[in-house]
Amino acid sequence: MPGREALDIMKVAEAQPVRDAKPSLMGMTRDDLADALRSIGIEERQVRMRVAQLWHWIYLRGVPSFERMTNVSKDLRAVLAERFVIGRPEIVAEQVSVDGTRKWLLRFPPRGAGRPVEVETVYIPEEGRGTLCVSSQVGCTLTCSFCHTGTQKLVRNLTKEEIVAQIVVARERLGDFPHMSAEPGAIVPREGRFVSNIVMMGMGEPLYNFDAVRDALLVASDGEGLSLSKRRITLSTSGVVPLIPRAGAEIGTMLAISLHAVRDDLRDELVPLNRKYPIAALMEACRAYPGLSNARRITFEYVMLKGVNDSPADARELVRLLRGIPAKINLIPFNPWPGSAYACSDWDTIETFAEVVNRAGYASPIRTPRGRDILAACGQLKSASERLKVRERLALEAMIGGADED
Template identity: 60%
Template sequence: MTTLISTLPEAAAPQRRRLFGLSRAALQSLFAADLGLAPKAAKMRASQVWQWIYSHGVREFDQMTNIGKALRAQMDALYDLSRPEVAERQVSQDGTRKYLIRFAPGIEAEAVFIPGVGRAGALCVSSQVGCTLNCTFCHTGTQALVRNLTAEEIIAQIIVCKDDLGEWPSSRDDRQLSNIVFMGMGEPLYNLDAVAQAIDIIADGEGISISRRRITVSTSGVVSQMRALGERTEAMLAISLHATHDALRNELVPINKKWPLDALLAACRDYPGTSNAKRITFEYVMLKGINDSDAEARELVRLLRGIPAKINLIPFNPWPDSPYECSSWDRIERFADIVNQAGYASPIRTPRGRDISAACGQLKSESVKERASARRRTETVS
């Protein structure tokens, strides 16, 4: 008698659906379809799960004690609350924390928590893996764009940070994470749908509960999407400016060739909700002998006339083979004095996390280089 041995592969277990990044309405529809819940019951369960994952930070459905045991088991079989892999975590001498988060093979982005920024501390999140903008002073911009991040992947950066800081529940009075800034890898306005969806989740009062007034989105000047950003998110706006005339900005921020300063500043004046209580932040990196003269300080004041604004002066963070140097501290202070005397707040941003390559414009490059070097050593040995 011959025994036949099947060579067919076993059926793979169905992949559980991840819940991070879904809207309340999407959760409700999912529960109605998967669990057979009536609309009212699906809405209630969606609200309960929302609070457990975003306010309490639970990792297991068994922790959701106001949901019946049988329903929790069903949810556990269908849905996934796991976090992405933290490929690297580094802590600076100044308390800055940098996370390299791996969402999938070859899909990694960095987030940086900076204590003492905003009300208590700010998390700088990425919206893309890589970047298309090629700003010449930015090391992050030297990396090719891989893809946009999803709303789930944006939210996951916040969850990872809150886990690390012990920031659960979100309602605690002493929480360290009070502000979110979209100033990490990528151009947020080239990924507006995912960014807007993530902001709706971040700002929800029954979850992460960070006010829209404490969420800032920085753009290099994607004029076509700026009004939509304001209308859809009500987030605070920051502009990566860095120059006071088109010729120089074309070099520093090449997107200026598509949307020059006149168009950019007109869009700033048109940004929804702008007022003295809701000012636009203009970021200005200080480059020695390039954009740091008294004349440029005065021209900056002229350009921003009539726009409720504050100006962040950013000492340039040098990187290997960069063509630029940082302005001297005296020069930066003189520039700030001119802007201040014109009535604009112009704080000088203290460089943070330089010892772990977490400062402005440095994200991911060192991590990528170190792993590439390690691979080369391994290949050489083998």
């Protein structure tokens, strides 16, 4: 599959385009599962054991149905199947970049009186690890001028179920669950390519969906389920200053800040949220981040825009701003997208910028662009229902059986 055109879109089997009337156990915390079990009459003395069983099967084994839960009695499995589902979104499309990056367009069923919504999730295979970029909202409110997602209006927040489901779907497609060793259709990656890291850097601002993101990441980091270390989960924010302390205290993952400018006037343009929470307030919140240390550094993301924010003077000011903060600076070559007003900095300019930062004692890796050919690179995510041309949209809808358009 690598090497196909960017619009080489494939239908994936076992889609579930219509919401089941039954509630889903996907994304439930332990407390949620306990309440669900009580609602079907499980005695209190059995609740803890049954929660552990469900947790094991849903999150560690990744099974899609109750029938596979072999240590649960047949009678209880029947009751669970009658009252609940283990929900999965529809995989509308899957694209594979020449560099092995995978992007999924996922469609979630309606919520209440709403309509189906679509988000993009990206898997980036690297030597020794595999990183999954997860979305927290459908669209975004922040309108960052260099970001493709920012051109799509916010539709709604994702639920914790929908956030966790992105991780589960990726692991299923990669053959990453124990029950899938011989699963037909699983895409088994090369050795070492499994979901070992998560970055909340997909569509949306995670801190504007705080409760759902918190609960989903606590599910993901539970050692008896999906079992991702909090040091391998990074939450990225554009700078929602009042919620940064809560993120450290209640979620406890690594923190990344989408900075991109060292002056308020420029950051007001690139990241309009800066008008509400300017750079000085953001730096103060970073210095006070719970658990901050050399072992738990904050990552500052800095997209390199030609002639905009890439001068040696900008690099020196960046060093001054971050003084005293245990930090790493990710320099991100700008990833072009249709209609963007920006260009990527020249490579020599990026290296000069990095040298200034490195000499000041900060690690400043230059991020290798991944998935550009399928618009899966940093800042390029946007739901296909918004992006595809009419002709391409009609072809896609025909492939998936005439599903409703958003």
